[in-house]
Amino acid sequence: MKPAKLPNKDAYDLILEAIDVGTYRPGDRLVESELAEQFGVSRTPIREALQRLETQSLLTRDGRSLIVASLSHDQMAELYVVRSELEGLAARLAARHATEEEVRVLRAMVDEDRALLNDPHALARANRRFHKQVHLASHNRYLVQQLDLVHRTMALMATTSLAAEGRGQNALAEHNAIVSAIEAGDGDGAYAALKSHISVAFETRLRLDAVSYADKPL
Template sequence: MVTKTPRPSRSSGSEAYDLLLEAIDSGALPAGTRLREAELAERFRISRTPVREALKRLEAQGLVLHEPHHGAVVASLDYGQMAELYHMREVLEGTAAGLAATHATATEVEILREMVERDRGLLADPAALAATNRAFHRQIRLSARNRFLNATLENMRISLALLAGTTLAVPKRGAESVEEHAAIMAAIEARDAAGAEAAARRHIRNAFKVRIGLEHGGG
């Protein structure tokens, strides 16, 4: 009896987009990787049409670009672009934290507190900490009650997928980051909008300093 190789399943462009974005974000498809439709379809067990749709969407967002003689590749950020990205993160994440100090409900503050406590137990697992770090920042954005700010920060998060690795894997950075989150949470709980914004901006500046070290091969 001949065993047939399973055919790639059909998938929507949205599902293919999520798969490719996750692969870029996790580093499975690092900057400079050549993106061939047929290979991606086989790799993710999906058909080529949704892969093509996903690549177009990623290109529109700046995560994929076309190089002469190479076709589609995963984009990369140069130093200037990275600095611009972190500068805007500092401004917008700070604004979100300040608004959260005004608008967050008691339940939302409790959720933030529980997130900080949980993360203190994840310091030995940078990958897990990176995932919960994103959840913490997302909760602050939602608590800010500004749909336009939330949408802008979500689009910025997509651009962050182009940065290789996580700064939380750098020795001591995970613990520092969690305590910075604790400071942001405490200011939000105290309804101190200025303090929350300052704490959030300081957190992003510190992350940028560590990112520069990573990009230059330092610690």
């Protein structure tokens, strides 16, 4: 299945989005000529995009080939620690600085996303959109930049924790608690609610990984 050609996006964004949605998964080899054909762009911007992604450790070398990187257990744990603290800070700042319009948008996202509970992949995309909106509502450009880096690395996780049974419903309840705290101007509450949300997501992912390990031959 070829990714849709989106001429309004550059090669870097197209490849990153393809990794994010699972078109290319950890271990997949990325070939410059094939990517150029798939995305309808020349090989030069593809080459530059691949170099940039390698510099960011989203791609790694396997001989002369570039493959989508994968995260070890320790790397994933480290990533969640950083994500938890930064996201919690974003929520705390959003409680202080979010406009009424931004809060209404967050509230609408929670309400609208209930229609996606039977589609984990669509819910995962909506989840990223929700978190990005919280980041923006912090009104701190440097924090948003760091969170963008964290979320780019999250794309290296081959599955979404929202695929676990019942996780989608619980995640939306957690989103609702985050928005309520931001709406009330409760910085400590928003920080705690978002950190708890990330903690549950991490635990869910660990459980999913444990199941996948059990299915692999020794």
